[in-house]
Amino acid sequence: MPTTTCTCGGKAVAKDVKDNIFLPKEAKIIRVEKTTEMERIFTLRLADESQMKFEPGQILEVGLMGYGEIPLGLASSPTRTNTFDIVVRSVGRVSQALNRLAQGDSLLVRGPLGKGFPLENLRGHDLLIIAGGIGLCPTRSLIQYTLDRRKEFQRFILFYGARDPQQQLFLADLSDWRKSKDVEYHETVDRGDPSWKGNVGVITTLFSKTKIDPGTRVVICGPPIMFKFVIRELEKLGVARQNIYLDLERRMKCGVGKCGHCQINDKYVCTDGPVFPFSEIEKLEEAI
Amino acid sequence: MSFHFIKEQDFAAFVADLIRAKTVIGPVAKTSRQQEKFVFAKLSGPEELRLDYDVTILPPKKEFFPPKQHLLLFDGARVSGCVEPVEKVLFGVHFYDVKALDMTDTLFREKNEDRNYLAHREAATIVISSIQKVSPRAFWASIGSEVKPRGHDAWLTKVAGGHVYEAVTAKGEALLKHGRFAQASQPQIAGARQANEEISKQCPEQLKGTSASNAKKVRAAFGVEELWTKFAQDCFSCGSCNTVCPTCYCFDVQDWWHIDQDSGGRTRTWDSCLTEDFAKISLGAGAQENFREERAERFRHRFMRKAAYLNEKLGGPACVGCGRCSAACTADIADPATVINSIPEA
Numbered sequence A: 001m002p003t004t005t006c007t008c009g010g011k012a013v014a015k016d017v018k019d020n021i022f023l024p025k026e027a028k029i030i031r032v033e034k035t036t037e038m039e040r041i042f043t044l045r046l047a048d049e050s051q052m053k054f055e056p057g058q059i060l061e062v063g064l065m066g067y068g069e070i071p072l073g074l075a076s077s078p079t080r081t082n083t084f085d086i087v088v089r090s091v092g093r094v095s096q097a098l099n100r101l102a103q104g105d106s107l108l109v110r111g112p113l114g115k116g117f118p119l120e121n122l123r124g125h126d127l128l129i130i131a132g133g134i135g136l137c138p139t140r141s142l143i144q145y146t147l148d149r150r151k152e153f154q155r156f157i158l159f160y161g162a163r164d165p166q167q168q169l170f171l172a173d174l175s176d177w178r179k180s181k182d183v184e185y186h187e188t189v190d191r192g193d194p195s196w197k198g199n200v201g202v203i204t205t206l207f208s209k210t211k212i213d214p215g216t217r218v219v220i221c222g223p224p225i226m227f228k229f230v231i232r233e234l235e236k237l238g239v240a241r242q243n244i245y246l247d248l249e250r251r252m253k254c255g256v257g258k259c260g261h262c263q264i265n266d267k268y269v270c271t272d273g274p275v276f277p278f279s280e281i282e283k284l285e286e287a288i
Numbered sequence B: 001m002s003f004h005f006i007k008e009q010d011f012a013a014f015v016a017d018l019i020r021a022k023t024v025i026g027p028v029a030k031t032s033r034q035q036e037k038f039v040f041a042k043l044s045g046p047e048e049l050r051l052d053y054d055v056t057i058l059p060p061k062k063e064f065f066p067p068k069q070h071l072l073l074f075d076g077a078r079v080s081g082c083v084e085p086v087e088k089v090l091f092g093v094h095f096y097d098v099k100a101l102d103m104t105d106t107l108f109r110e111k112n113e114d115r116n117y118l119a120h121r122e123a124a125t126i127v128i129s130s131i132q133k134v135s136p137r138a139f140w141a142s143i144g145s146e147v148k149p150r151g152h153d154a155w156l157t158k159v160a161g162g163h164v165y166e167a168v169t170a171k172g173e174a175l176l177k178h179g180r181f182a183q184a185s186q187p188q189i190a191g192a193r194q195a196n197e198e199i200s201k202q203c204p205e206q207l208k209g210t211s212a213s214n215a216k217k218v219r220a221a222f223g224v225e226e227l228w229t230k231f232a233q234d235c236f237s238c239g240s241c242n243t244v245c246p247t248c249y250c251f252d253v254q255d256w257w258h259i260d261q262d263s264g265g266r267t268r269t270w271d272s273c274l275t276e277d278f279a280k281i282s283l284g285a286g287a288q289e290n291f292r293e294e295r296a297e298r299f300r301h302r303f304m305r306k307a308a309y310l311n312e313k314l315g316g317p318a319c320v321g322c323g324r325c326s327a328a329c330t331a332d333i334a335d336p337a338t339v340i341n342s343i344p345e346a
Helices: A095-099 A133-148 A171-179 A204-207 A224-237 B009-022 B095-109 B114-124 B170-178 B186-202 B211-220 B224-233 B295-309 B324-329 B334-343
Strands: A023-034 A039-046 A059-064 A070-072 A084-089 A106-113 A126-134 A156-162 A184-189 A217-221 A244-249 A276-278 B001-008 B023-031 B036-042 B069-076 B078-083 B088-093 B123-131 B156-159 B162-167 B251-257 B263-270 B278-282 B289-290
Touching: A059 A084, A059 A095, A059 A276, A070 A084, A070 A095, A070 A106, A070 A133, A070 B251, A084 A095, A084 A133, A126 A133, A126 A224, A133 A156, A133 A171, A133 A217, A133 A244, A156 A204, A171 A184, A184 A204, A204 A224, A204 B095, A217 A224, A224 A244, A224 A276, B001 B186, B009 B023, B009 B162, B009 B170, B036 B088, B088 B095, B088 B114, B095 B114, B095 B123, B114 B123, B123 B170, B156 B170, B156 B186, B162 B170, B211 B295, B224 B295, B295 B334, B324 B334
Parallel strands: A126 A156, A126 A217, A156 A184, A217 A244, B023 B088, B088 B123, B123 B156
Antiparallel strands: A023 A039, A023 A106, A039 A084, A059 A070, A059 A106, A244 A276, B001 B162, B023 B036, B069 B078, B069 B263, B156 B162, B251 B263, B278 B289
16 A cells, blocks of 8 residues: 555655554563464563553553554563563454564554553452453453552452363462462353363352452453453442442553543543543443 | 725635635535535645535545545554644635534544644634525524534634635735735624624524533433434444534544555544444454443544534534434434433433
């Protein structure tokens, strides 16, 4: 498509502009781990060696020139050194190109973007994180954060549901969490296999495994269908709507509140979210 | 602010001198077998300028936010921005399009400033011209009257014997040196005001109610599914209404390569929330989620955007009554006046 015309006259001369919201930064791949058939975990460091300053729950636009960008939740905690993790699921042209990259290669990132988990509202309370499927990636940032600053929180409970045992992400982390005294970890799979000894059933079946105090702060991230069922359970337990936080997924194409693809009513998920208190979006008809 | 007058016989020389000095974009005729249509295009002579146009096919936002605009260029590993504004004069813009430009300015400026738009916008001088002919689907006189045109540099009004030129900014003042202007007399200024008032009585369509009452009833109708299903039943999801709209600013971003397979760019193109794929995401393993899957949902989203969602930010509706969407819609179901008028009061 080299014949594209634009207001710069299609000239090859281009100049960098300060604060160009579309200009990405280069990041080096420090490590790649194939975690499932479809997902890879990338550990990255900014090429200029500066620290990526972000909050758990914020997103990055990650891409390669000539392919495009995709929005991804940061999957590691800002408390952990000067690297950061992302998880790429191979679903389209950009993600497949990213998943062909190896250690030492570079990719491009823009961000951090959006609003993350409201740490000030979570500290000092019981915290329940409910992650379904790839929803474990952005919540892993908060999980690591909570484990690193464990004393700032009361009880810490984690529910994780995957479609089947082969779809489980972050196997080393799961192994640690199963043994850890710092987190009450409960897991389930929708469909088991002969090797699976754990719970089988949808994620809401985990509510029967433990007692949740109504004052608990709850963070939910998962496939769209999961939210309604989980919220129904939380309402039964008496958890207030303003204490339930949803990490929503939409088509965050530009990431800076302009392109319009991620709108829910009058909200832009990329700048007003992706994390929203349920009380803020319960009246937004298209939210969940 | 100052008022000036130029005689009709001196007007062509003024435009000619302006074109010699600057890049001037104005309304020009684009004839087809059926009828004469108009577009904003670069003027090469004063005879091309058609201030008697009714409405242009595309709004003037394309000068700052073109249908295709490079955001980044790359050459090997080197990636660079692509903002290179060209100074230009937009001459002969109707006031409703200036209102729309001002809204677009606000939206590209809020939160994260989009220099790819704003740099071009700031490099422009905008001259409004009075409406001399009203388009068949216009209703600009009855929508968002509390939102005044802002951001223009001058306002030109045709009166008996010539034109009154109201310079609003220093940029508008600076164009005076290109023509034989005299100070406008009080009767000429009054004549200009009257001409602008008179023409507004000729809008063929009328939106009933106030901006606030319309926002309220449109918002309240969100859950009335049968209403939106009925409105949208003939919708082709083609996005024509979005494409011709002066306040629509959604876009898609795509990368491309030069034939050398080593260089290329990232380009944004206008996108339409009425199209089926607009809110669709891929979940992997062939699974997809479309957050506005139904035509009625997409149709409703457009009306919420135009009549309700943005009102607080913009001070009124995100529709200026140009009537372009009504004229562009194959099924003729996009007309905001018809749709909003037929929504019952909350």
